[in-house]
Amino acid sequence: MSQFLQYLFSGVTVGSVYAVVAIGFNLIYSATGVLNFAQGEFVMLGGMVAISLMPLMPLPLAVMVAVGVVACCGCLLEVALFRRLRSHSVLHLVIITIGVSILIQEAALHLWDEKVRSLPYFTGNEVSSVTVAGASLSPQVFWVLGTVALGVALLQGFTRCTLSGRAMRACSSNPEAAMLVGINIRTMRTLAFGLSAGLGALAGCVISPIAMTHYDMGPELAIKGFAAAILGGLGNPMAAVVGGLLVGLLEAFSVSLVPSALKDVSAFAVLLLVLFLRPHGLLGRPSGTAVREA
Amino acid sequence: MSLISEASGWIRPGGFPGGGVARGLAERDDTMKRVLALLSVAAGLIGLFNLTAAAADSRPIKIGAIFAQTGPAAALGAPEAKTAQMLVDRINAEGGVLGRKIALVLKDSGGSPEKAVSFVRQLIEEEQVLAILGPSTSGETMLIKPICEENRMILVSCAAAETIVKPLARYVFKTPQKDSQAVIWIYRTMKDAGITKIAVLSGNDGFGSAGKKQLEDLAVEHGITILANEVYDKQATDLTDVLTKVKGTPGVQAVVNWSIVPAQSIVAKNMKQIGLNVPLYQSHGFGNRKYAEQAGVAAEGILFPGSRLLVVDELPESHPQKAILARYKKDYESQFKEDASAFGGYAYDALAIVVEGIRRAGSTDREKVRDAIEGLTGFAAITGVFNFSATDHTGLDLDAFEMLTVKDGKFTIYRK
Numbered sequence: 248m249s250q251f252l253q254y255l256f257s258g259v260t261v262g263s264v265y266a267v268v269a270i271g272f273n274l275i276y277s278a279t280g281v282l283n284f285a286q287g288e289f290v291m292l293g294g295m296v297a298i299s300l301m302p303l304m305p306l307p308l309a310v311m312v313a314v315g316v317v318a319c320c321g322c323l324l325e326v327a328l329f330r331r332l333r334s335h336s337v338l339h340l341v342i343i344t345i346g347v348s349i350l351i352q353e354a355a356l357h358l359w360d361e362k363v364r365s366l367p368y369f370t371g372n373e374v375s376s377v378t379v380a381g382a383s384l385s386p387q388v389f390w391v392l393g394t395v396a397l398g399v400a401l402l403q404g405f406t407r408c409t410l411s412g413r414a415m416r417a418c419s420s421n422p423e424a425a426m427l428v429g430i431n432i433r434t435m436r437t438l439a440f441g442l443s444a445g446l447g448a449l450a451g452c453v454i455s456p457i458a459m460t461h462y463d464m465g466p467e468l469a470i471k472g473f474a475a476a477i478l479g480g481l482g483n484p485m486a487a488v489v490g491g492l493l494v495g496l497l498e499a500f501s502v503s504l505v506p507s508a509l510k511d512v513s514a515f516a517v518l519l520l521v522l523f524l525r526p527h528g529l530l531g532r533p534s535g536t537a538v539r540e541a
Numbered sequence: 542m543s544l545i546s547e548a549s550g551w552i553r554p555g556g557f558p559g560g561g562v563a564r565g566l567a568e569r570d571d572t573m574k575r576v577l578a579l580l581s582v583a584a585g586l587i588g589l590f591n592l593t594a595a596a597a598d599s600r601p602i603k604i605g606a607i608f609a610q611t612g613p614a615a616a617l618g619a620p621e622a623k624t625a626q627m628l629v630d631r632i633n634a635e636g637g638v639l640g641r642k643i644a645l646v647l648k649d650s651g652g653s654p655e656k657a658v659s660f661v662r663q664l665i666e667e668e669q670v671l672a673i674l675g676p677s678t679s680g681e682t683m684l685i686k687p688i689c690e691e692n693r694m695i696l697v698s699c700a701a702a703e704t705i706v707k708p709l710a711r712y713v714f715k716t717p718q719k720d721s722q723a724v725i726w727i728y729r730t731m732k733d734a735g736i737t738k739i740a741v742l743s744g745n746d747g748f749g750s751a752g753k754k755q756l757e758d759l760a761v762e763h764g765i766t767i768l769a770n771e772v773y774d775k776q777a778t779d780l781t782d783v784l785t786k787v788k789g790t791p792g793v794q795a796v797v798n799w800s801i802v803p804a805q806s807i808v809a810k811n812m813k814q815i816g817l818n819v820p821l822y823q824s825h826g827f828g829n830r831k832y833a834e835q836a837g838v839a840a841e842g843i844l845f846p847g848s849r850l851l852v853v854d855e856l857p858e859s860h861p862q863k864a865i866l867a868r869y870k871k872d873y874e875s876q877f878k879e880d881a882s883a884f885g886g887y888a889y890d891a892l893a894i895v896v897e898g899i900r901r902a903g904s905t906d907r908e909k910v911r912d913a914i915e916g917l918t919g920f921a922a923i924t925g926v927f928n929f930s931a932t933d934h935t936g937l938d939l940d941a942f943e944m945l946t947v948k949d950g951k952f953t954i955y956r957k
Contacts, residue, residue: 250789253815257781361615363803363835373837374813383816457810458778459803459835463612467776502782503789508745508772510782 249381254499256379260388260457262495263395264290267450268472269479269487270399271443277419277482278439279329281340285348286447286472287465288355292317293448294460295355298364306369310452314445321444325437348465355462366455387456394453398446399488406484415439419482474518480531489530494518601637601644602905604629604895605664606674607681608699608888609652613775613802614746616829618677621699621888622647623877624869625674628892631872638899650676657681658688665692671905672898674891675699677884678801680747686713695911697894699887701825702751706934712911714934716890716924717883718846718941720755723825726846726942727797728763733957736794736820740769740787742780742808744800749775752799752824768793775802780811788817795819801826806835813839820844825942828883833947840947844955847945848883850923851952861921869923886923893922 268286275283297313304312324347332340368375369390376383406412417425418435426432451460458464471494479490494514501513521529606625609618629645637643646668648660657676664670665688672695676682679702689696690710698705701717731739741756743749749772760767769790771783787793796819798808805827812821823845827833830851833840849856853866869889873881894914901916902909917936920927925941946955 250785253785253788254782257779257785260781261779356611361611361619362831363616363806365835373810373839376814376816378816383814385810385814454778459807461613461803464776464778499782502771502786506772507783507786508774511774 250503252380252382254503255496256382256384256388258496258499259492260391260495261498262475262492263392264450264454264458264468264491265471265475265494266488266491267395267398267446268468269475269491270402270484271447272472272476273482273484273487274439274443274446276476277484278415278436279340280337281329281344282473283440283443284341284344284469284473285324285351285465286443287467287469288348288351289317289321289444289447290451290454290468291355291460291462291465292320292351292444293451294366294455295359295364295451295462296448297452298366298455298460299359301366306367309366310449313452314448317448317451318441318445322437322441324444325440329440330433330436348469352463352465359462361462363459363461364455365459366452368456369453385457387453391450391453391457394449398449399484402442402446402484411435411438474515477528478518478521480528483530486528486530490528493529599641601642602639602899603644603646603668603670604672604674604892605646605648605661605668605670606888607648607650607657607660607664607676607685608674609677609681610649612650612652614652614678616803616831616882617699617801617884618649618652618675620829620873620879620882620885621675621677622649624873624885624888625892627872627876628889632896638896639903639905641905643896646670650681652678652681654678654681654684658684661685661688661694665689665694671695671907671910672697672895674888674895678747679705679751682715683747686710689713693907695895695898695907695914697891697914699884699891700748702747703755704751709932709934714891714894714914714929714936716887716894716922716927718825718848718924718937719935720752720824721759722937722939722942723846724752724755724759725763725939726944727822727844728759728765730844730944730955731765731795731822732763734795734820737764738766738768738792739795739797740771740790740793741767742771742773742783742787742796742798742800744775744777744802744804745772746775746800746802748824748826749800756797756799773804775800775804777802777804778807780804780807781815784808784811784815784817788815793819795822797822797824799824799826803832803835805832806840809836809839809843825883828945828952830880830882830952833950833952837950840950843947845945846942847952848886848924848941849943850881850883850886851945852943852954855954861926862923865921866923883924890922890924890927894920894927 271286293313296316297309300309300312368387370386375386377386406416414430415435417430418432422432475490475494476487478493479486497514497517498510501510608622610622629643633642650657664673674697677699679700682698682700682705689712696713698715701720703720705715743753769787773780773783805823809821821843823843825846827845828847828851849862850866853870856863870881898910898914902913915929915931918928925937927936929936944955945952
C-alpha cells in the first residue's frame with residue numbers, strides 16, 4: 248500500500264508539471280490556433296530568472312518577479328513575432344515556435360551557462376521528508392501540487408468569471424463573432440501568450456529544487472506536455488490537467504511493472520492506443536463541433 | 542612533405558573515370574596506384590630528411606579536441622575544454638614543443654555522438670590534426686573509435702568506459718581510470734562494511750551501460766548479489782519512481798548509482814526524501830564538486846572511488862603526483878574561479894601525454910608519436926602514474942583511485 252502511494256505521488260508530481268505545460272499549449276492554441284513548442288522554454292526561463300534574482304531578494308519575491316518577467320517575455324514574443332506573421336499558415340507558425348525554442352535555449356546558454364542550477368527548497372532541505380500514510384515525500388512535492396492546483400484554479404476563475412476571461416473564451420470559440428461584438432482579438436492573443444508563459448514560469452520555479460534547472464530542459468517538457476494536451480483533448484485546459492496527470496501516473500506505475508528504461512515507451516504506447524480509439528483525446532470533442540471552445 | 546601528400550591526395554579522388562569498366566584498365570589503375578604509393582613513400586622519406594635538415598617548420602602543431610562543452614554532459618566537457626586550452630597556453634608560453642607552438646582546434650559536441658562523428662571527420666580531413674583529444678563521453682568515443690583507427694589518427698579519449706581500450710585499438714588511448722577498477726574499489730569497500738546485497742541504478746548512456754556491465758560481471762567474484770537492476774533516462778529529473786521500486790525490494794543493503802549526468806545528485810536527494818536510508822555508492826563520475834553541491838545535505842556520506850585531485854591537500858608531500866596536482870588545481874581555480882574536477886584532469890592528461898609523445902618522438906610524425914605514447918612509463922600526471930604498453934592503452938592500475946566520501950560538503954579520503 249505504501250509502495251502504491253509512493254508511485255502515486257511520484258506520478259502526480261511529475262504529472263502536474265506536464266499538466267502546466269499542457270495548459271500552456273491549450274491557452275495559446277485556443278487563442279491563436281498555433282501549437283507553441285517553445286512552451287518548455289518558459290518553464291526553464293522561470294527557474295533561471297528566479298535563481299538569478301535570489302541573491303537580490305527573498306525567495307517569494309524572486310519567484311513572483313520571475314513569473315512577471317517571463318510573462319512579459321511571452322507577451323513580447325507575440326507582439327514582436329507572431330502578430331506580424333499572422334498571414335502565414337498555421338504550420339509555418341508551428342515551425343517558427345520550434346525555431347524560437349532553439350533561439351531561447353541558445354540565449355539561455357550564453358546568458359547563464361551550461362551548469363545545472365536550482366532554487367533552494369521552499370521548506371526544509373534536500374533530506375527533509377514527510378511521511379503520508381507510509382509514503383515518504385519531499386515537502387517540495389506539496390509546494391508543486393499546491394501551486395499548480397492554485398494556478399489552475401485561478402486560471403479557471405479568470406476565464407469563467409471575469410470580462411477579459413470571457414472575452415478570451417469568446418475569441419477562441421468564434422473569432423469573427425468576437426470581433427463583431429467589439430472584442431480586441433489581438434490583445435486577447437497577447438494575453439494568452441503572457442498567461443501561458445507566466446504559468447510555465449511558475450511551474451519552473453516550484454520544480455527547480457527537485458528537478459533542477461538546466462538550459463536545455465525545455466524540449467523534453469514540451470514533448471511530454473504536448474502528449475498530455477493531446478491525450479486530454481486539445482482545446483480544453485481542464486482536459487490538459489487530466490492528460491498531464493495521466494501521463495505522469497502512467498510513467499510512474501509503468502516502472503513498477505517493467506524495467507524503468509521502458510518508462511517513456513509505455514507512457515507513449517498508451518497515448519497511441521488512446522488516440523487510436525479516441526482520436527480527439529479523452530475529453531475532447533470530435534472535430535466538426537466547436538473543438539476550440541474552452 | 543605535406544605538399545607531396547596533398548598532391549597525391551589530389552590525384553586519387555580524380556581517379557581514372559570508367560576505370561572499372563575494362564579489366565585491362567583496372568589493372569593499369571592498380572599499377573598506377575602502386576607506382577604512386579612508391580613515389581609518395583620516397584617523397585615522404587626525402588621530406589623527412591628535409592624536415593630534420595632544415596627544421597624550418599615553424600607552423601603550429603595542430604591538435605584537435607572534441608568535448609561536450611554544452612548539453613547534458615557539460616559538467617565533464619566544460620572543465621575539459623577549459624583545461625586543455627589553459628595547458629596549451631601554458632605550453633606555448635613556455636616555448637612550445639620541439640620549438641613549435643601548439644594550436645588547439647576545439648569542437649563542442651554537446652554530448653551528441655552524431656556531432657562527434659562529424660567533428661572527427663572534419664578534424665581528420667579538413668584540419669589534418671596530429672592527434673585528437675576527447676570526446677568527453679563513452680558513447681561518443683565508441684562511435685569514433687573505428688573512424689580514428691581506420692584513418693590512423695591518434696585518439697586520447699577522456700571517457701571512462703573500458704570498451705574504449707578493450708579490444709585494443711592501435712591508435713586509441715584513454716586517460717580516465719578503468720570502470721572495472723572503480724567497481725573493484727566499490728565492491729572491496731562493501732565487503733569491509735559487510736554489504737552483500739545491492740541495487741544497481743545506471744543512466745542509459747554509454748558510461749552507464751558500460752559500468753552496469755562491469756558491476757554485473759564482477760559481482761559474483763566478489764560475493765555480491767544484485768537484487769535490483771534499473772536503467773533510467775540520462776535526462777531524468779525525478780527518480781522517485783525508480784527508487785520506490787528499490788525501496789520495495791526486500792534485502793537491499795546499499796545502492797550503487799552509475800552515471801555522469803545530474804541524476805547523480807537527484808538519486809541522492811530522492812533516496813533521502815522517500816526514506817530509503819541505505820549507503821549510496823557512486824561511480825568515479827561523481828568527481829565534480831558541482832554534483833555534491835547540487836545534492837546539498839543529501840550528499841553527506843556518499844562513497845565513490847575518485848581522483849586524487851579532489852583531495853590534493855590530504856596527500857603527503859612525497860607523493861609523486863602531489864606537485865603536478867597542486868599546480869593544476871591552483872592554476873585552474875585562479876583562472877576560472879571554479880573548483881578543479883577530475884574531468885579537467887582527464888583532458889590535462891590527454892594533452893600532456895600527446896605532448897610528451899611528440900617530445901620523445903622528436904618529430905610530429907604520427908606513427909612515431911603513437912609509438913612514443915605507447916612506450917610511456919612512469920609518467921606522473923593528474924589522474925595517476927601512467928604506464929602504457931602495447932597491450933595496455935589505459936596505463937593506470939588500481940592505485941589510480943582513492944575511495945572518497947563527502948563530509949561537510951567536501952570530498953575527503955574515506956577511512957573505515
